[in-house]
């Protein structure tokens with residue numbers, strides 16, 4: 013976005029960043045095993061063809077340090093740092109209706125005004141540290157996966173407790189278990205995991221992809237989820253059990269998101285179809301985990317497959333066969349408090365030298381509502397969204413002129429390959445600003461009726477699927493008191509891009525402009 017504002021539009025622009033370096037997610041999430049769940053060749057920027065050709069990824073799924081190196085490389089290559097103010101946490105942004113300008117404040121004392129306010133705060137950047145009683149009495153060290161210390165942590169000879177079994181924990185648990193003397197995993201909801209099948213990439217494959225990048229980008233931009241994957245155009249129930257078994261095994265062997273995003277087309281819509289997919293994965297867990305009682309605890313039974321974000325694993329279930337790993341099901345024995353020595357559940361105390369909170373994020377709305385963003389009439393965004401997010405296209409909010417939210421709630425965002433959706437929003441916002449400049453427009457604002465219709469459309473698509481039936485962070489179910497509203501847009505990356513482009517072509521239908 014900075015590159016587009018400055019180098020394409022010739023605007024003066026400044027980025028404010030809490031961290032002391034670029035990278036966002038990949039700057040903060042440095043826990044052991046952190047790597048991307050998307051194939052590296054499509055987990056990158058596509059706006060610069062030379063950059064695409066030059067950068068060499070070493071693995072199918074790049075590890076956090078490699079992605080951070082890439083993002084630093086991009087920052088250097090496009091000379092971005094000179095317009096980024098690091099170590100600056102934005103606390104307030106308010107729209108001045110007389111001046112038609114935003115005033116932005118940081119915790120460090122900056123006060124700046126700007127015509128446009130673009131929130132590129134990420135969807136999963138506001139860590140959720142549940143309020144466990146007694147945490148302040150704990151004598152050991154504790155860390156959240158999303159705010160990991162830069163020097164790393166040495167788990168050697170340590171007794172470690174980890175709370176949570178989402179995508180972050182699924183990556184971290186096998187790595188921590190290798191180092192630690194003992195690892196206790198506190199599980200609230202078991203997860204359907206599929207093997208990542210990471211590895212080096214064959215140089216011949218790299219060359220073929222590089223030669224085909226234009227077509228790859230086109231396919232990904234017009235796909236449903238931002239991947240080179242599409243559903244099988246058939247019901248899982250129409251396929252014979254033999255055919256299903258063959259297809260499921262193929263997807264299982266391919267690893268990655270294939271099982272999730274290239275499955276039978278009714279898998280996310282029809283309970284029965286979903287159940288046959290879920291049963292295949294449950295069988296895999298039973299085959300992997302040696303202790304049958306333990307296996308049953310690790311098997312998800314309370315929500316349909318694929319309705320929570322698919323974690324990819326490398327030896328996750330195998331790790332529970334190790335003698336130094338213990339699973340505690342907190343549904344059977346809830347965590348009552350953190351004690352000076354560790355974690356106490358309803359039946360005993362587990363002593364830990366280190367506690368890892370893999371407890372996720374206040375997703376999508378959290379990073380925006382924790383900033384005091386005030387629109388017209390001083391209205392707080394957090395108040396406007398007290399019953400869930402209201403947004404037009406997930407990119408603009410009625411009453412908040414000249415504010416844009418990159419991958420905001422109501423856009424495909426977390427139901428897509430993020431770089432693809434980020435680039436789409438950046439291109440679209442750049443187009444808006446160009447349009448405003450060309451027509452001498454001072455403010456652009458989503459209309460309340462357009463916003464209402466879009467918000468209803470987002471809900472309607474979600475409700476036609478099984479996704480809202482799980483207690484996932486997609487609906488804010490992980491945050492006590494958060495309204496249960498499905499936040500990302502399920503209409504697909506390609507169709508969404510088309511809608512955004514059509515709206516632009518019609519002179520930004522659904523927006524009002526003032527000179």
Ligand code: N01
Pocket residue numbers: 046047048049050136142157175176177178179180181183198199200201321342370371372373426483485489490
């Ligand atoms: O967070 P999560 P995450 N007591 O919310 C549990 C992306 N990501 O950091 O399921 C006990 O998924 C909670 O339990 P439950 C990806 O989009 C990407 O793992 O709410 N447990 C759950 O098990 C992902 O989905 C990548 O019942 C509590 C866990 O903590 C998203 O980030 C890698 C609890 C939180 O899981 C978030 O993943 C990693 C409590 N009070 C993550 N509160 C890659 O692309 C919460 N939990 C590689």
